[in-house]
Amino acid sequence: MKLLVINAGSSSVKYQLYDMTDESVLAKGLVERIGMDSSILTHKPTGKEEVTEVSEILEHTTAIRKVLDKLIDKECGVLASVDEIQAVGHRVVHGGEVFKGSALVTGEVKSEIRRLFDLAPLHNPPAVLGITAAEKNMPGVPQVVAFDTAFHQTMEEKVFLYPIPKVLYKKHHVRRYGAHGTSHEYVSKVAAEYLDRPLEDLKIITCHIGNGGSLTAVKGGVSMDTSMGLTPLEGLMMGTRSGDLDPAVVTFVMNKEELSLSEVNSMLNKHSGLLAISGSSSDMRDITDGMAEGDPNATLAFEMYEYRLRKYIGSYAAAMDGVDVIVFTAGIGENSVVVREKVCENLTYLGVEVDPELNKIRSGEPRRISTPNSKVEVLVIPTNEELMIARDTYRIVQENQ
Numbered sequence: 392m393k394l395l396v397i398n399a400g401s402s403s404v405k406y407q408l409y410d411m412t413d414e415s416v417l418a419k420g421l422v423e424r425i426g427m428d429s430s431i432l433t434h435k436p437t438g439k440e441e442v443t444e445v446s447e448i449l450e451h452t453t454a455i456r457k458v459l460d461k462l463i464d465k466e467c468g469v470l471a472s473v474d475e476i477q478a479v480g481h482r483v484v485h486g487g488e489v490f491k492g493s494a495l496v497t498g499e500v501k502s503e504i505r506r507l508f509d510l511a512p513l514h515n516p517p518a519v520l521g522i523t524a525a526e527k528n529m530p531g532v533p534q535v536v537a538f539d540t541a542f543h544q545t546m547e548e549k550v551f552l553y554p555i556p557k558v559l560y561k562k563h564h565v566r567r568y569g570a571h572g573t574s575h576e577y578v579s580k581v582a583a584e585y586l587d588r589p590l591e592d593l594k595i596i597t598c599h600i601g602n603g604g605s606l607t608a609v610k611g612g613v614s615m616d617t618s619m620g621l622t623p624l625e626g627l628m629m630g631t632r633s634g635d636l637d638p639a640v641v642t643f644v645m646n647k648e649e650l651s652l653s654e655v656n657s658m659l660n661k662h663s664g665l666l667a668i669s670g671s672s673s674d675m676r677d678i679t680d681g682m683a684e685g686d687p688n689a690t691l692a693f694e695m696y697e698y699r700l701r702k703y704i705g706s707y708a709a710a711m712d713g714v715d716v717i718v719f720t721a722g723i724g725e726n727s728v729v730v731r732e733k734v735c736e737n738l739t740y741l742g743v744e745v746d747p748e749l750n751k752i753r754s755g756e757p758r759r760i761s762t763p764n765s766k767v768e769v770l771v772i773p774t775n776e777e778l779m780i781a782r783d784t785y786r787i788v789q790e791n792q
């Protein structure tokens with residue numbers, strides 16, 4: 392079966408075409424600047440040259456039509472006909488409490504996703520645009536939605552509730568939902584396969600650290616706790632997000648600086664984190680370069696980042712009463728030797744011992760960086776959210792045939 396995985400943002404559509412007979416990627420690409428005067432389509436067929444096309448693409452239906460045109464193009468195409476695509480999988484950020492796993496798209500499913508717009512006003516509306524655009528371009532082809540929150544629906548009430556008046560949960564669904572669930576689920580499964588141990592027996596801390604970042608305590612294959620909350624603002628210090636802080640800071644600063652709701656929202660989501668402390672960049676490469684050059688602000692940003700990450704690892708070891716495996720993934724987790732080194736060098740009380748040489752290797756494959764003596768396996772596993780969505784799509788479409 393060939394299937395298309397789509398990740399639609401407000402002005403972009405990312406795609407990957409899979410052949411599920413061997414889970415190979417036939418082509419992938421990105422449409423950017425949808426709705427702007429010069430939209431850019433970048434298409435990369437596997438084994439062939441990347442092509443870029445600039446044109447005016449005003450909305451998502453046209454964007455997906457252009458993608459399909461590229462997929463069947465004589466020069467850069469990989470399909471004889473669009474009819475070869477037998478299913479479409481979509482990434483959706485928020486599944487609320489309704490979606491505990493991926494689902495076949497129906498009218499009711501689309502209405503549920505719309506009802507969740509309140510909880511993810513920036514992310515869920517474009518996902519519906521993507522679904523509608525795919526339906527228009529490929530009528531009759533089954534569509535599946537995979538949610539970033541679904542994996543975390545196993546969290547118990549004591550974990551997902553905030554200690555605030557319960558009426559807010561009942562009336563407005565205020566609770567912890569988490570994010571990056573597809574990635575946490577994927578890397579925890581790959582970790583068990585890599586170690587050749589049953590997932591059910593393992594206590595795993597998955598560190599998905601990119602520009603955004605979250606940790607998950609995966610016990611016996613299910614998410615027991617995760618660091619993001621009602622929104623992705625809770626938890627770790629991130630590229631431009633503050634992560635955890637005293638909620639009173641918000642009202643205090645709003646009062647002192649006379650900030651509006653949207654201004655304080657923007658401050659905490661877009662102007663905090665590594666960017667705020669370094670004063671120069673939200674990118675971990677710049678932070679570690681700055682630190683190597685002796686920049687005190689970059690050094691402080693790094694130290695705060697590492698300290699907060701390490702505290703979360705400790706708290707999840709406590710939450711699960713132990714840890715067997717720590718997994719690093721996403722942009723920083725997969726690439727930053729120094730972040731992994733510094734975090735792990737201060738986890739000796741857990742029995743963590745990382746081999747400095749193994750930590751330096753780059754392979755793009757799952758690999759162990761801990762020593763044979765380490766009491767905790769430390770792994771670097773490249774995440775692959777698209778593949779996870781493709782697998783769910785394939786399974787659900789087959790189940791519903």
Ligand code: ADP
Nearest residue numbers: 600601602603673674675676721722723726727
């Ligand atoms: P997003 O959350 O946007 O998906 P990514 O997972 O792509 O983010 O991660 C982006 C982060 O990864 C940036 O902070 C970037 O600096 C970091 N990163 C990427 N490559 C490296 C590298 N070689 N060394 C250190 N950090 C890296």
